[in-house]
Structure formats: C-alpha cells, structure tokens
Amino acid sequence: MSAYAVDAVLFDLDGTLVDSHQTIAEAMVAALRTFGHEIEVSTLIPLIGPPMDALARNLGASSEEAVQINDEYLRLYHHGYIQQTPEHDGASALLERLSAAGIALGVVTNKVEEGARMVVDIEGWGAYFGVVVGRDTPNAAAKPSPLAALHALSILDVSPERAAFIGDTEFDAACGRAAGIRYVIALDTNRDAAFLRAEGATHIIHTLEEVGPLVLGTGVAPAGGAL
DSSP states (O other): OOSSSOSEEEEOOBTTTBOOHHHHHHHHHHHHHHTTOOOOHHHHGGGOSSOHHHHHHHTTOOHHHHHHHHHHHHHHHHTTGGGGOOBOTTHHHHHHHHHHTTOEEEEEOSSOHHHHHHHHHHHTOTTTOSEEEOTTSTTOOOTTSSHHHHHHHHHHTOOGGGEEEEESSHHHHHHHHHTTOSEEEEETTSSOHHHHHHHTOSEEESSGGGHHHHHTSSSOOOSSSBO
C-alpha cells in the first residue's frame, strides 16, 4: 500500500485522456450514412459513450443493422480516423507523474480492446499502463457494467477501495460506482456536473491537471462540488 490516496488509477480513453469525440463522430456519421441514416456530427457527439451498435439502435437501426453499422464504423475508424486522435491537454504529463509515483495505471474503455491499444500506441503511452481493458476483453463487459473495471483491478492486484476511476460520462461514473471504487472522478467537459454526481461520481474536476494533486494527496476532499 502506497502513502498516497490510491494505489491504482483507471482511466477512460475517449473524452478523458484523448480528445477523440470529433473523429469518432465523423467515422460513425459516415458509417450510419452508408446504411441510410443521416445525422450531423454535432448532434452525434453528445451521444458518444455506449458501444456504437447500441448507439445505432438508439438512432433507429434494427439489431441486425446496428451490428453492420458497428462493423463499418470500426473499419473506417481503425483505418484512418483513429490516427488523428490528439491527447487531452496534460494527459502525458499526468501519466508520467502518476507512474513516477508508483501508482498502477489501467485503461477501461467501451472501445474494443484492439482500438484501445491502438490509441495507447499512437499516443506513446504503452509503458504507462499495466492493463488495457475493452468491452470485448475476456471477463469484461461494456460500461456501465463494473466487470471491466473489476477485471482491470484484479490484474493490477489492487482493491476497489484503494483505486480511483477517471472518466467523463455517466457510463464511467456508474461503472466505478457499481465496482465499489472509492474515488469516482468525473471530468465535466462533456456532461453536466450534477448529472455525473447523480450517476455515481464522488468528485468533479474540470481539467486533467486537477487529478495529480487529488490522487497523490494523503486523502481526498469530500464530494459535493468541483475540486
């Protein structure tokens, strides 16, 4: 057990460590258009969070068609759009700081594992993460299920009570809450802070720069407001 507030930090990728919503939405809009579904990128961005086949069903696709749309999305995204993914400001510096402090790090994402590992490699973060878990990883499931987070923590050999989960959507907050993770820290860049608290966030932050002082402290300030 470290002297810090936590021994491990799990990160969502999209909208948390990387500013990928624009490229994800562009790829998904192109995939939807192939099957006759028209939607604007700006309209789709706030809907990002669940797996793309679920999103497609929410937009009116049949279950069978949603699977085909997801396959087309993955083809487009992995063969072009994903290469354009920028990191969020401060992401590399944060990962370096936490790693240097001896904090175990993991990725828990609703991407498929292959896509998650591609992003990690593109950003040059492979040395930081002890585990990368996607929705299709064995013993995992798409968030808000807690299975992916619990699987990641089991590999890192850290209990939920000594961990933090950092994400930007209700799927992340609910996953962390259901997994019993002590500190569920939500960026309010893509969702309303009150909504994220209601979904399970224990703390709200505005930028990644706030994470280091929070999790490397000897304790974490009480929930109930932005830190």
